[in-house]
Amino acid sequence: MEKYIAPATSLPLSDNTIQNSLIIKADLLPDPESQLDSMEMKEKPIADSSIPFRDLTNSTTKKESIARLINKLNVKNNIRYQRTVEDTYCNVYSYDYCYFNKVYLPTVWWTPEALKKILEGQEVEAIFEETVDRIYSSAIHDWFLEWGASFGWKRMFTVDDIQNEVNNNGGIGIICAKRKQKGLSGHIVPVVPETDVNKAYRENGIVVYPLQSQAGKLNYNYFAKARKDWWNNELYSSHVFYYHE
Incomplete structure (x- = not known):
């Protein structure tokens, strides 16, 4: 049996907690070519009115609508999120997840x-490959530290805390890890509310592996124990945990 690395805490990197007005x-604007059954226009929001946005009425409606969203995005099977020989799409899935949850996370x-x-x-208009470019997970790690607070993100320091916030309030959790080797992919994964069927993994009542949803080399609608504490992998130089209401 593999041992987990404890405590599951985020590294003490400095972050900018002052909001910049x-x-x-x-x-970018939604594009008709940006669809769940297509590999095109991943840098743009999906133009599909059948995808549910998070219902912000209360914590219960938030969590119920998040579950519906995960089911609809169906990261395990939809073409948009499937890996290619060259790429995986953790950043695209995390962006879509946040977009429909009415929370800002950049994909450009x-x-x-x-x-x-x-x-x-x-005043600057967002024009792809002119004023904006794609941003990948290692750079999003740094974006959180520099700009996260300006967009309502709060840094967390344990996976137990972030899972509890997501469960109790129906908010949005993110784990983001930066690769040691420049130019190689990091990883970014939403932490999602537990359901009757899908649970985080706990030891002595403390979350060790939170409930997550991801695109990557393997895609999971839900997972916890399957990838252990992946953010502590020696491939990564650092990781951050963030939460947004």
């Missing part, structure tokens, strides 16, 4: 030139 979302982000103009108070 000038920074804005780098959002401002170029350095565009960001400079925005922080100077200039």
Whole structure:
């Protein structure tokens, strides 16, 4: 039996907790070609009115609608999230999950030139491969530390805390890990509310492996113990846990 690495805590990297009122979302518009049954336009929101958004009425409706969303996105089977020879799509799935949960997570982000103009108070339109480019999981790790607070994200430090917040409040949890080797893929995974059937893995009442949903080399609608504490893998230089109401 494999041993888990304890405690399952996030590394103490410095994060910017001061919100910047000038920074804005780098959002592209939904595209008719961006669909669950297509590999096209992954950088844009899905244009599908049948996909449910999170119901923000109360914690119960939030959790129930998250379960419906996970079922609808069906990351295990839908073409949009299937790995290719070159790529996996953890960032695309995490973006879609957050988008329909009405929480901002970037799938594209401002170029350095565009960001400079925005922080100077200039208006900048999000234009793909001109003012914005794709952002991948290792860079999203750094984005959380620099910009997460400006978009309502709160840093957490244990998987037990993040699972409890998600369970109690119907919010959005994220684990994001950065690769040691520059240019190689990190990983990003939503932490999701437990259901009657799908549970986090606990020891002595403490969450060791939270309930997650992911695209990657293997896609899971739900998993906990299957990938252990993957964020502690020696491939990664650091990891962060974040939560959003």
